[in-house]
Amino acid sequence: MLNIVGYSDKHSVTPGETVTFHVSSSESESYSADIVRLIHGDTNPEGPGYKEEEIAKTSDKEYPGRPQEIHIGSYAIVPHDPHFDVSSFSMQAMVFPTTPEKGVQGIMGTWAEEDGTGYSMVVEEDGSLGLWINGENGVAKVSSGKPMLKRVWYQVAATYDAETGEINLIQIPTPTSTNAGIGMLLVHPIEESLAVVKFTKRVGAPKKGTAPFIMGALTKKTLSGRFIFGAHYKEAKEPIALPVQSHTYNGKIDRPRLAGLALGRGDIDALVRGVRACNSTLRGQVIAAWDFQANIGKAIASTKIIDTSQSGLDGFTVNMPSRGMTGYNWTGDEISFRHAPEEYGAIHFHDDDIDDARWSPDFSWTIPDDLPSGIYAARLRIGGVSSSDTEDYIPFFVRPPKGTTTADVALIVPICSYLAYSNDNLATDAVIAELLRGAVPLMQVSDLHMNQHREYGLSLYSVHSDGSGVFYSSRLRPILNMRPKYRHWLSPSLWQFNADLHLTDWMETKGFKFDIHTDADLEREGVGLLNKYKVVLTGTHPEYVSEKMIEAFANYQHSGGRFMYVGGDGFYWCTSFHPDNENIIEVRKGEAGNRAYNTDPGEYSQAFDGGFGGMWRARGRAPSKLCGLTFAAYGFDVSSYYRRMPEGNLPECSWIFDGIGEDEVIGDFGLVGGGAAGLEIDRYAADVGTPHQVYVLARSEGHGDLMQQVNEEILHYARGYWGGGDENPMVRADMIYYKTANGGASWAPGSLTWCGSLSHNDYDNNVSRITENVLRGFIEEVELP
Structure with a gap:
């Protein structure tokens, strides 16, 4: 390994x-x-x-x-405070467990395993609610004895009276017609999952320690030697020490509360609604009342959690759990946290989250x-x-x-797309992997290592261990499939980062000078970065882009820039950078597009910027408006070739084919699937925003049945309807060229494998010649034909 x-x-x-x-x-x-x-x-x-x-x-x-080591799994932390050193207490929350069957999981508290101190409310081994106390006179562990159901909201509470030893556990299912999303409504017979039970355990007051109060995990070791501060923890006034966490929780937590005495049922119910709704006597007993919706605004990228009690015991989330999530009281009347923040008071924790x-x-x-x-x-x-x-x-x-340039040409490296595919484990996890590939996936040592070491984190093509979609991807971890020499299991050869080296190698071989920038740089600097260059090129697969990036590319073209989109399936998914840390991106998927999951109802809005997630096409920003092409089809077995179309012979376009015979087959060779048209291909789409004066220079053909049309363009399925390959006229790659305002122009071959054919025959081939003709023509400061 x-x-x-x-x-x-x-x-x-x-x-x-x-x-x-x-x-x-x-x-x-x-x-x-x-x-x-x-x-x-x-x-x-x-x-x-x-x-x-x-x-x-x-x-x-x-x-x-x-x-x-990587300490994977998300939780919320509130640094140790004397307020947490209670004798009697009540803890309560609304919880939505997503893997209650997986074993012990921490919900909230100060339990510290190695120190033998504290108390915590937990999901027990059998999925039931439990309370653990490291008392001065012994340890108490009690359970409701009733397993909680997956994806059902529960009101849970645990009270303890240190003088009498009385413990009360409350576990009440609270499903509504909407609050579980796609989860169940009917909990029947309810007795199998409802519990209001009482115990007597005279273990004295919980032992005092220095462990933090954490939600979504238990503390294994109080000090890990690691801290959070700065970047997406900019709201922390000083570095916050992290524990070594264990027994991380899968599911949502909403409105967690801590009081300094054993409350009755009426007070517990009142506290759910909020501290302000309680009488003054009860408010005086509340130690902390965390309302995760309290800092929701246009976005909820903040890692801070707010205590709305008088104590001000604010905390922070660690490892980027999902925010902007529907709470126990979601009615379905609003589908964005921006419009009804009071219904989005939940945070979804996962045992495989990672931010750094x-x-x-x-x-x-x-x-x-x-x-x-x-x-x-x-x-x-x-x-x-x-x-x-x-x-x-x-x-x-x-x-x-x-502040300088060293070339006329800029290549914008698609970091967002690299992060989207980072450490994907579909070859080992996805039942569809062999069907997509048309063969048994061929894995490398890195793939096996990623499979064994899930602590390196997941891709945006993965699902969490509880089946929910992965929204966030961070660059601050080893990304083993973003490496030279790596051959991707899905492609017949290369994918993403390593495939982009086909392009840079070709430009160096042909003597083109170029500057490198990333799309994160473009996000930060906007169109001003692009306007310094005569020609801007994309990578082979700029699939994940932000709104600012789309605007920058569009404004560059409108102002006379010359644009070469040299890949396929570009400008597809709505992507947001964390506003305080560009190493982390967010993408939420669902309803359409090729995806690994559907985001749950009401949770499409992205926490980082508040924008609606999914495909840019659904937000009126179809890729064809930007590059003239829209994603048409995908297939991962073999790649095909192009033939020139009549418009390629027009005087306005023929210069692109200088040195190439009129009937010459284009790109029936290459390092990625044996052809220049493959993996993911794009088509001219006059009905989906392609500019009206676009020339279709060449069109692919010869695709096999594994090349299938994208699902967002299939409105229904019926026997005998269009299938894959050449029997479907929508399955094609179109090479296009068009001029834009102020002397600008755009060219695109419409295929992810185009650059894999550039080096064939020692770089002397028609794919290389066409690309060179376009790039040299675009660099020249003359009006294009």
Whole structure:
């Protein structure tokens, strides 16, 4: 298995800036760390082969290795406070367990396993409500004895009187016709899941400790040596120490409360509605009343949770649980948290959430002032050996010096799309994997390592262990399929990052100078970044984009920029960057598009910006409005070719085909599936926003039955209706060209595998020639035909 992995603190840097690397060596083996420029990442022997250039050694000696753990699973933390050192108490919340059968899970409290202190309300081993107390006279663990049902809202409460030893557990199902989303309404017979039970356990007051109060987990060890502060924790006034958590909870928690005495049923019911609704006597007994909806505004990207009691015991979420989620009182009348925040008081915790690996740093490298813009990596090797077990690469992107350009051409690297597919485990998890591939998925050591080490986090094509969709993806962790030499299980060859090296290798070979920027840079700087360049190119698969990115690309074209969209399935999913940490993105999917899950009712609005999630097409921003093409079909077995269309021979277009015969088959070769038209392909779509003066230069043909039309364009299924491949006229890749205002223009081949054909026959082929004709023509400061 892979014995060394790492990640960097930044993905995009300029000369003079420093990038820091975090490394884990599982067997504590020392390693070398060299900086290399990545040129061609494909090891396919039918192509030019793997290419890299060593730039610098970060040290004359090897670095000592050490294993570093990832503490996966989300929870909320409130730092230790004397208010939590109670004798008698009441804890209550509305909970929506999604895996009650998985075993013990912490709901809320201060229980600290290694310290032997505190108290917590839990989901017991059998799925029932439980209360644990580390008392001065012993340990008490009691259970309601009634398993909770999956995806049903419950009012839960636990009270304890330290003088009498009386414990009360309350577990009441509270489903409505809407609050469970797609969960059940009828809980019958209700006696199987309802419990109001009483015990006597004379264990004295809970032992006092220093553990924090946490929701969604238990504390295994009070201090982990890790802290949260800054970035998406900017609201923390000082670094907050994190515990080592255990028994992480799957499900929602809404309106958790803590009081300093054993309350009766009436007071418990009143507290659910909020502190302000309680009488003054009860308000005086409330230690904390966390209302997760309290800081909902246009968005709810904040990691802070608000205590609405007089104590002001605010806290923070850790590892990015899902916010903007429907609560126990959701009526279905509003489908956005922005419009009815009082109905979105839930946070959905998962045992496999992660926002940051939080590894200690191991070494840093300052970008030299004269280093050319490009794609680089820290190459890690144990014992100097290049093998699948002993080598890892940590990529990063070097921009030109701040405020300058070093070329006429810019390539915008699609970081959002890399993050969307990061560490996807579909080859091992998805029953559809073999059907998509048309073969048994071929996995590498990295795939097996990702499958074994789920703590590296999930992709936006995964589902959480409770079956809910993954909304967030972070770059602050090892991403093992964003590496040179990696061959993706789904593609016949390469996908995403490594496929984009096909393009950069070709530009270098052909002598084109270009600057590298990421889409995160574009999000930050807008169209001003693009306007510095004569030509802007996308990567092969810019599928995930934000509204600001779409606006920037559109404004660049409108102002006379020349745009080359060299891939397929672009500008598809609504994507948001965390407003305080561009290393984390959010995407919510459902109702249409090729996806791994449906977002639950009422939860489509994205927490990071408040915008409605799903496909940009559903928000009036069809890809064809931006690049002239819309996603048409996908198939992952073999790639096909193009034939020139009549419009390709027009005087306005013929220059694109200089040096190519009129009847010449285009792209019946390549490193990705054997052709230039494959994997995911786009079509001209006059009915879906393609500009009216677009020339269709060439069109693909010869697709097999595994190339299927996208589901958002299929309104119903019927026997004998259009199938896959060439029998469906919608299954095609269209190469297009059109001119825009102020001397601008746009060109696109409409295929994800186009760039995989550039290097064929030592870069002397018609795919390479067409791309070169367009790029050189776009660079020239002359009016296009």
